[in-house]
Amino acid sequence: MQTEDLALVGRLLSRDEAAFRAFFDDYFPRLFRFILRRLNGDEEAARDIVQAALSRGVRRLETYRGEASLFTWLCQIARRELADHVAKAAREASYVHRLVEIEDDPQVRASLESIPANAEAEPEAQRQREDLTAAVHAALDYLPSRYAQVLELKYLEDLSVDAIAERLGVTAITVQSLLARARNAFRDIGNTLLPNLGSAK
Numbered sequence: 546m547q548t549e550d551l552a553l554v555g556r557l558l559s560r561d562e563a564a565f566r567a568f569f570d571d572y573f574p575r576l577f578r579f580i581l582r583r584l585n586g587d588e589e590a591a592r593d594i595v596q597a598a599l600s601r602g603v604r605r606l607e608t609y610r611g612e613a614s615l616f617t618w619l620c621q622i623a624r625r626e627l628a629d630h631v632a633k634a635a636r637e638a639s640y641v642h643r644l645v646e647i648e649d650d651p652q653v654r655a656s657l658e659s660i661p662a663n664a665e666a667e668p669e670a671q672r673q674r675e676d677l678t679a680a681v682h683a684a685l686d687y688l689p690s691r692y693a694q695v696l697e698l699k700y701l702e703d704l705s706v707d708a709i710a711e712r713l714g715v716t717a718i719t720v721q722s723l724l725a726r727a728r729n730a731f732r733d734i735g736n737t738l739l740p741n742l743g744s745a746k
Contacts (some may be wrong), residue, residue: 550615554606573599575616576623583627594630598623692727699724 556564573595580598581591602622609618688696698709706724710717 547611547614551609551611553615554609554611557603557606569599572616572619576619579620580623580627590630594623594626598626601626688727688730691723692730695720695723696727696731 553564553568557568576595576598577591580594581588584591584594598619602619605622609615695709695713698704698712699706704712706717706720710720713720715723
């Protein structure tokens, strides 16, 4: 029986602020190291996972019975958070697995550039334009918000890299890197959601 850990949990359950500070100061760095080793050094992801694990642990403190150490108990929660993170990353990677390079693929680029409507367009052409517009926005919805934002600024607002950098408060090099990653992600989703882009002319 983990008497010291049970005593700490009792203080936490009684809303002891000093106990909460000691709890996070002690367990956050230990769990961070535990998770970081399993994420190949991805500190940002490790930090998010540990924060989620500690928050979940605090909500479930009443279930702690002291059979194992509090750290071991928290590690189990952190492992579940890590598994959720890995599963989500795998789902996102399944998109990044297929893609059509927006700038370099003539069919995709021609389709995107054909989006502006012609007031005198034939009904079928108008319908194709509307379908394509909806599909492009659906594809953007699947992207991380930062990727969707940079693509919209570049291709829908037609801003330069420098203008995008100024709008986002980052460097031009950062924008170029974001664009490269966002195009790759959009290309994969494009293969999934926009299989007929080449024929939508």
